[in-house]
Amino acid sequence: MDKLTTLLSFLAALSIATERITEIIKGLPILSAWLAVERKPGLQEEFRKASVQGLALLAGTLVAYLVRDPLGKQFGVTDLSPYTYWVFGAMASGGSGIWNSALDIVREVNRRKQIATEKLKAA
Incomplete structure (x- = not known):
């Protein structure tokens, strides 16, 4: 159970980091005109939202890759597939809310x- 809690904690932290990095990039002067400004419903708005999600996926994947050594040590894994970072990035790009809920379930x-256990001890 400790490894599950550790994994979920990692995913929650990864989601938060991904969200922050995405927001920072959205705030850059040249990119903010495209990424941060919502448009009227239509093709441009859908493309803008897809661009933000793609940016979040890349940010999550990069962060997962950068913490590969501590993550591997924590779980006793020495060789992770490159696809693993993309999977973590995809999970993180969905936002931190899902991981907060997962941590609540584990708790x-x-x-x-x-x-x-306390009931068994008392009996």
Whole structure:
């Protein structure tokens, strides 16, 4: 369970980092006119949203790649496929909300296990 909690914590942190990097890039003077300004519904707006998602995917993939050594040590994995970074990047580009929910679920499971253990000790 500790490794699962560690993985979910990593994914939450990766999501937050990805979100921050994406927002910083969206705020750059030349890019902000395209990425940060919403347009009327239509093809341009859909392309803008897809561009922001693509940027978030690249940012998440880059961050996952940059932390590969500590991540590998934490999980005892020495060789990760390049596709692994893309998968982590895709998960992170969805936002941090999903990982916060996942961490809440893990905490609740741990709490229930603790209650069950205490009941067994009391019996």
